[in-house]
Amino acid sequence: MxxxxxxxxxxxxxxxxxxxxxxxxxxxxxxxxxxxxxxxxxxxxxxxxxxxxxxxxxxxxxxxxxxxxxxxxxxxxxxxxxxxxxxxxxxxxxxxxxxxxxxxxxxxxxxxxxxxxxxxxxxxxxxxxxxxxxxxxxxxxxxxxxxxxxxxxxIGTREWDADQKTRASGDSTRTSSRANTLALAVLDRLSLLGKLTAAQREQVSLTTITRYLGTPGVRAIIGLGSANELIYTHDAAEVDEALLRLVLDSIVSQASGGFAVNSRSGSADRVGYANTLKKEGIAPTTPLPSPSAVPAPVAGAASASIPLPTPGGQKRSARNPANLRTLFDSSFLVKHRDPVLLRLRKECLELQLEDFPFSGNYLLRAIVEQIMVLFAKKRGKYNSNMTDDALTQTCAAELKAMGTSGKALGVINKAAGSAATPYSLHSLGHAVHGGSIPTRQSLRAHADTWLPSLRVMLDAL
Structure with missing residues (x-):
């Protein structure tokens, strides 16, 4: 008492x-x-x-x-x-x-x-x-x-991790358990591939992802063949990138506010979102001979294309970047909602370089410049009177200030240090004006060279 x-x-x-x-x-x-x-x-x-x-x-x-x-x-x-x-x-x-x-x-x-x-x-x-x-x-x-x-x-409460939650859900038919199994498997896979960081995963609402993956129309477009387990109907690398975009769109707010993937969406909204991925070239386009269980990824294999087995036990070989017929593939993600950038990315995924090399050259220059302009604006360093050299040098300095190192910094530093660098804005512009004849192989090489720097700048937007 x-x-x-x-x-x-x-x-x-x-x-x-x-x-x-x-x-x-x-x-x-x-x-x-x-x-x-x-x-x-x-x-x-x-x-x-x-x-x-x-x-x-x-x-x-x-x-x-x-x-x-x-x-x-x-x-x-x-x-x-x-x-x-x-x-x-x-x-x-x-x-x-x-x-x-x-x-x-x-x-x-x-x-x-x-x-x-x-x-x-x-x-x-x-x-x-x-x-x-x-x-x-x-x-x-x-x-x-x-x-x-x-x-x-x-001393405090220790929550189950994703694997423990999945095991605990067993055969339960409630959304909070069994229905979440597919979403948990997707998050586990993206994490093991190194595509989704631990900090990003902490922000993800499992039930929101479950809503989308529980919609048959979304699964059909995104390349999933089951509501309960990882069965892929399309190329694994392409499906992984579509799934990554879905997850990131649930935690990265749009320029207009809110999230493209959200808990308040209806079935029609969710299918509409998946169709948007299709229009933007994010949804997979390479079908498998038959739906197949996806193999477990190797932890840390972030950049690897994980192939699915084909009937008869033979494995499909990972795609050779040199054989790519466009500037980039669907793994080149753009989360920023700048309409010009999104349009440029779409054309980068569609334009056949073998047939339109000059157009491809101009397209590569345009998307590199647009990303650098948006990055410089984001860092408060842009002005409309910048020359190509000044823009490149500014972006290189900002990447260094951010602590960027390795190839991502080395590539842009080289372009900033000499306009004669084959992949610099100046050199790409030289080809546009007829100074040289671009080829698919050279354009693919330039695109791959720029890729590390572009990814860092895009992540900073």
């Missing part, structure tokens, strides 16, 4: 600590919960949680089960001056869901009120519920921190 301040109120304030059973109508939401900025009271907290924390989905699941998880107990503290009433300091989402199931009129919108009435009318809402009563917020804090602040050197 504990007694709050003020001897004249000892009888009123005597609180039984520890595990207790409490009625829902005596629970109040925490306006100081870390899930949101401080709010004024229950009504504001309910509106915020419903808007941002998927409370409706949680309420539906609680109603379906008819109980809260016995593995989780909510933590509460007494409301001073209101004996028998408590503020939930751990379990605010669950408390909010229970409040709305118990009293749907407290939902912030008429649509949600109707939804809560429908859910609660068809089941028995758990009430009262088990809680753990702490004397005050300070006493509860150490346990809340232990639960929510990560591993903390081994």
């Amino acid at each position: 504990v007694t709050t301040q003020g001897s004249s109120r000892k009888k009123e304030s005597a609180i039984i600590l520890g595990d207790q059973v409490v009625s829902i109508n005596r629970l109040h939401l925490d306006p100081q919960n870390p899930r949101h900025d401080p709010l004024a009271g229950d009504a504001e907290v309910i509106a915020q949680l419903c808007n941002a924390e998927m409370v409706a989905e949680l309420a539906q699941d609680i109603a379906r089960r008819g109980a809260l998880s016995p593995l989780d107990i909510m933590g509460v503290i007494p409301v001073v001056g209101h004996p028998g009433h408590f503020v939930t300091v751990e379990g605010n989402r669950r408390t909010c869901a229970l409040i709305l199931l118990s009293d749907p009129s407290r939902a912030p919108t008429t649509a949600l009120q109707a939804q809560m009435r429908k859910i609660s009318s068809s089941t028995k809402v758990p009430n009262p519920i088990k809680v753990h009563v702490f004397p005050d917020r300070a006493a509860a804090k150490q346990w809340i921190d232990l639960r929510h602040l990560g591993l903390q050197g081994g």
